[in-house]
Amino acid sequence: MDPERLREHLGTEQPINPLPATPKNRHFTTLLIVLIILAACAGPGETPVVPPDFDWVWSNPLPQGARLESISGVSAGDIWAVGVHGAMIHYDGTQWSVESIGTSYRFNDVWAVGTNDVFAVGQGGTILHYDGTDWAEQNSGVTTMLWEVWGNSSNDVFAVGQGGTILHYDGTSWTQQPSGTPQNFYSLWGSSGSDVFAGGASVILHYDGSDWNDTSAPSAQGYTSLWGFSATDVFASGSNGNVFHYDGTSWTQMQTFDTRPIDDLWGSAPEDVFGVGADGAIRHYDGTAWTTQQSGGTSWLLGVWGSSGSDVYTVGNEGQVFHYDGTAWTTQSTGTTESLFGIWGFPTGDVFAVGGGLNARVVRLAGGVWVEQSVPPLARAWGVWGSSPNDVFAVGMSGDALHFDGTAWSSMATGVTDNLYDVWGTDGSNVYAVGGFPNSRIVRYDGSSWSTIPSPWGSELLGIWGFGPNDIFVSGGSGLIGHYDGTTWSTHTTGVSGMLWDVWGSGPSDVFAVGTGGTILHYDGATWSPQSSGTTSSLYSVFGHSATDVTAVGMHTVLHYDGAAWSPQEPITISTMHGLWGDANQAYYAVGTTGTILRRAECDGPTMACYDFDELPADGRWNLGEGFTTRGMQVAVVPFQWADGRWATSGSVRSDGNTLNPNNASADFQILCPVYEVTFQYLETGGNINVRVNGEHREADDINALNGQVIGGAQLNSISTIVDGDWRGAVSIVGDIEQFEIGGQELRIEGLCFRYQ
Structure with a gap:
C-alpha cells in the first residue's frame, strides 16, 4: 500500500488529536485512525487464518529437522546449509531461517562464492544457483548424483559426483571434463582455478x-573431504x-x-583445522x-565451515546446528530429537506430544x-489425550501411564504390564487406554483409579476413538x-487382515481406519469398505476436521481426503510420521521419528485475521526463547538489537490486557499462510525499534x-x-510476506491485522 492509499485507508490525511487516555491503559491513547483500521479489519474475534494449500512447515526441531549435509558462507552474517529432501537454511548473523x-x-553440498553467487548440487545432477534474490536451476548436462561443488570465482566453478563425473562452469554453462576413472568423487577443493583437487573412492x-x-x-581410503591453504598444504580425510x-x-x-x-574438513589456518563426523565428535x-x-550432541555431523577460528559452524543429522566461539561448542538448534508417537x-x-526411546518424553507447545x-522416569509413551490442558493422560510401554494436572506430571498405576498404545475419553472420569500383545487389553479410568475391562479379542489394540460413552471404536x-455400545464390545467385519493402526471419525456414520500397506477403510454407519489410498506405505494415524477434510500420515507419506478421493501431499521430511492431531483453526500437527513435529494449515478461508491482544493476561510476560499463543496465532520471543x-x-x-509490549525483545509472529499486507497501530515512548x-x-x-x-x-x-x-500512529507493510517480527524497548502495539493472499 503506497502512502496515499494508506491515508485513504486510514480515512484522514492529517494526524488527529488523540482521545483521552483510559484507565485501562493510561499510556496508550487510541487515535481515531486506529479505530478506522480496526473497523477495516474483520474484527478482534475473527478466527486467524492459517497456511497455504496444505503447506507443511517445521514446528520441531527448529530451524528444521531434515539432515543437513553441507554448510558454506560468505561472512559471519551470510551462511547457507543444505541437506536431504530439499532442506535449505540461511543464517543472517542473528537467526536461522528455512528457505523454500x-x-x-537431496542436496549434498553448497558453496558460496559471494553474497549473490551461491551454488548447491545434489540428486539427479541437480545444480541450483542463487543470485542474491532467487534460486534457479542450471543445466548440468548429467543425471548422476553430484556430491561436491567448489569455485574460485563466479565463472570458474567445479562439481564432482558419481561415475567419475567432473563438471566445470565458466559463468555461462556447465561442461564435462574427463577424469580418466569411473569411480565416484566425493570431495573437492582448490586454491585457484589451476590448482584443484578431487577426492574419490581410492584416488x-x-x-x-x-x-x-x-x-x-x-x-x-574413500576420500570424504578435502581442505587446504595452498598447493603445498592440503588436508584429506x-x-x-x-x-x-x-x-x-x-x-x-x-x-x-x-x-x-x-x-568434512575446514580450517581457518594450517594450525587451525576442524574435522567432523560420527557421534557428534569434532577433531581439531x-x-x-x-x-x-x-x-555437546551425539548427532552425526556432516558439514563444517567458519568465517574465522572463533566463528565455526557444523551441521548434521536431525538438522542439528552447532557453533564454536573459539572456546566451546554450543547448539543453535532447539527442540527434542527423540522420536514422538502421539499428540x-x-x-x-x-x-502435548509424547514419545521417547528408553524413557518417556513429553513436549508442550x-x-x-x-x-x-x-516427567517421572517411565518407559516410552505411545499415546496422549486430555479433557483439558489441566487434565492430560499419556500411556506407553509396560502399562505405564502419566497424568498432568496443569502443573506437573505424575505416574499412575494401571494394574497391567502390557504395552498401552492409545488413549481416549469422554471426560476426565471416563478414559480408556488400549494395547496388549498378543491378546487385546483395555483399561478404564473412572476419575479415581484404573481397572481392566474384559475384551473378546486375541489381537492387540492399537487405536481408539469415540463419540460418547456409548459409541466407541x-x-x-x-x-x-x-465397537462399544455402552454395554458390550462387538466385532465389525472389515475384510482385511493387516494391522489397523488408528481410527478416527467425524461422526458415528463417518469413521476411518488406516493401516499397513496403505490400507484405508471407511464406515458409513452400516459397513466398512476400502478406499483407494494410492500408496503401499503403512499409514499410522488418521485425523480430520470434517467428512471432507481428513488427513492420514505414515511411512514417508502424507495423504488428504476431500470427501471424494485421497490425494498425496508433498511432505517436507523423509521422517516416518506416527501421530496426528488437528486444532480448531483447521490446522494439523504431525509427529514422528527424530523429534519431527510438522504443522499444516489451510489457506482457504477468511482473507484477514486481526489480533487486539485483549484475551492475553493483564500481567503476561514471556522472556527470550519463550512464546505464547493469541487467538490461535503462535508468537515466539526472539532477540532484539540495540x-x-x-x-x-x-x-x-x-x-497488559489491551496491548502487546515488546521490551528489549521482538515478537516473531508465526505466519503460515502467504500474507500481502500487515497493519498495526503503535505507541513508542523511547528506545530503539526492530522490524524483520x-x-x-x-x-x-x-x-x-x-x-x-x-x-x-x-x-x-x-x-x-x-x-x-x-510517537503514535499506524503502519502498513505491503508485499509478499512470509515472516514478520516487531520489537522495541518501549513499544506498544494493538490492532495487528494480516491480510492473506
Missing part, C-alpha cells in the same frame, strides 16, 4: 588448469578415520581416529597434533516453541475393528524512520505523529 526452494531433491586427482592427474594418494596431508609432492598419513569416517588440529572436541491439544493453543516437560491387529549494534541477552514481550520481514532485519530510532523503506521485499509505510513527546 520448491523441490524435494585424489589434481587439476592444473588443463588436465586432471593422479596425485598417488594412498588407495582404498578418509572414510575409515584417517587424515592425510599433501606437501605438494606426496601424501602422508597424519592421524587415525578409530574406524569412523571424518565427513593445532599445527602439531589432532585432538577431539565435543559438540493431542486444545483450542487454547496448548498441545508454547507460542511456537516446544518445551520439554519433566477400537482398531488393532489382524484387521480388527471393535542502536549500538549489540543484541539484548535478556528481554521480554509483555501484555522475510528474514531481512532493520533497526531504527523509531518506526517513522523506516517509512517508505523496502524490507524483505515488502514496503513499510507509516502515518505517525508526536503527541506529548511520543
Whole structure:
C-alpha cells in the first residue's frame, strides 16, 4: 500500500488529536485512525487464518529437522546449509531461517562464492544457483548424483559426483571434463582455478588448469573431504578415520581416529583445522597434533565451515546446528530429537506430544516453541489425550501411564504390564487406554483409579476413538475393528487382515481406519469398505476436521481426503510420521521419528485475521526463547538489537490486557499462510525499534524512520505523529510476506491485522 492509499485507508490525511487516555491503559491513547483500521479489519474475534494449500512447515526441531549435509558462507552474517529432501537454511548473523526452494531433491553440498553467487548440487545432477534474490536451476548436462561443488570465482566453478563425473562452469554453462576413472568423487577443493583437487573412492586427482592427474594418494581410503591453504598444504580425510596431508609432492598419513569416517574438513589456518563426523565428535588440529572436541550432541555431523577460528559452524543429522566461539561448542538448534508417537491439544493453543526411546518424553507447545516437560522416569509413551490442558493422560510401554494436572506430571498405576498404545475419553472420569500383545487389553479410568475391562479379542489394540460413552471404536491387529455400545464390545467385519493402526471419525456414520500397506477403510454407519489410498506405505494415524477434510500420515507419506478421493501431499521430511492431531483453526500437527513435529494449515478461508491482544493476561510476560499463543496465532520471543549494534541477552514481550509490549525483545509472529499486507497501530515512548520481514532485519530510532523503506521485499509505510513527546500512529507493510517480527524497548502495539493472499 503506497502512502496515499494508506491515508485513504486510514480515512484522514492529517494526524488527529488523540482521545483521552483510559484507565485501562493510561499510556496508550487510541487515535481515531486506529479505530478506522480496526473497523477495516474483520474484527478482534475473527478466527486467524492459517497456511497455504496444505503447506507443511517445521514446528520441531527448529530451524528444521531434515539432515543437513553441507554448510558454506560468505561472512559471519551470510551462511547457507543444505541437506536431504530439499532442506535449505540461511543464517543472517542473528537467526536461522528455512528457505523454500520448491523441490524435494537431496542436496549434498553448497558453496558460496559471494553474497549473490551461491551454488548447491545434489540428486539427479541437480545444480541450483542463487543470485542474491532467487534460486534457479542450471543445466548440468548429467543425471548422476553430484556430491561436491567448489569455485574460485563466479565463472570458474567445479562439481564432482558419481561415475567419475567432473563438471566445470565458466559463468555461462556447465561442461564435462574427463577424469580418466569411473569411480565416484566425493570431495573437492582448490586454491585457484589451476590448482584443484578431487577426492574419490581410492584416488585424489589434481587439476592444473588443463588436465586432471593422479596425485598417488594412498588407495582404498574413500576420500570424504578435502581442505587446504595452498598447493603445498592440503588436508584429506578418509572414510575409515584417517587424515592425510599433501606437501605438494606426496601424501602422508597424519592421524587415525578409530574406524569412523571424518565427513568434512575446514580450517581457518594450517594450525587451525576442524574435522567432523560420527557421534557428534569434532577433531581439531593445532599445527602439531589432532585432538577431539565435543559438540555437546551425539548427532552425526556432516558439514563444517567458519568465517574465522572463533566463528565455526557444523551441521548434521536431525538438522542439528552447532557453533564454536573459539572456546566451546554450543547448539543453535532447539527442540527434542527423540522420536514422538502421539499428540493431542486444545483450542487454547496448548498441545502435548509424547514419545521417547528408553524413557518417556513429553513436549508442550508454547507460542511456537516446544518445551520439554519433566516427567517421572517411565518407559516410552505411545499415546496422549486430555479433557483439558489441566487434565492430560499419556500411556506407553509396560502399562505405564502419566497424568498432568496443569502443573506437573505424575505416574499412575494401571494394574497391567502390557504395552498401552492409545488413549481416549469422554471426560476426565471416563478414559480408556488400549494395547496388549498378543491378546487385546483395555483399561478404564473412572476419575479415581484404573481397572481392566474384559475384551473378546486375541489381537492387540492399537487405536481408539469415540463419540460418547456409548459409541466407541477400537482398531488393532489382524484387521480388527471393535465397537462399544455402552454395554458390550462387538466385532465389525472389515475384510482385511493387516494391522489397523488408528481410527478416527467425524461422526458415528463417518469413521476411518488406516493401516499397513496403505490400507484405508471407511464406515458409513452400516459397513466398512476400502478406499483407494494410492500408496503401499503403512499409514499410522488418521485425523480430520470434517467428512471432507481428513488427513492420514505414515511411512514417508502424507495423504488428504476431500470427501471424494485421497490425494498425496508433498511432505517436507523423509521422517516416518506416527501421530496426528488437528486444532480448531483447521490446522494439523504431525509427529514422528527424530523429534519431527510438522504443522499444516489451510489457506482457504477468511482473507484477514486481526489480533487486539485483549484475551492475553493483564500481567503476561514471556522472556527470550519463550512464546505464547493469541487467538490461535503462535508468537515466539526472539532477540532484539540495540542502536549500538549489540543484541539484548535478556528481554521480554509483555501484555497488559489491551496491548502487546515488546521490551528489549521482538515478537516473531508465526505466519503460515502467504500474507500481502500487515497493519498495526503503535505507541513508542523511547528506545530503539526492530522490524524483520522475510528474514531481512532493520533497526531504527523509531518506526517513522523506516517509512517508505523496502524490507524483505515488502514496503513499510507509516502515518505517525508526536503527541506529548511520543510517537503514535499506524503502519502498513505491503508485499509478499512470509515472516514478520516487531520489537522495541518501549513499544506498544494493538490492532495487528494480516491480510492473506
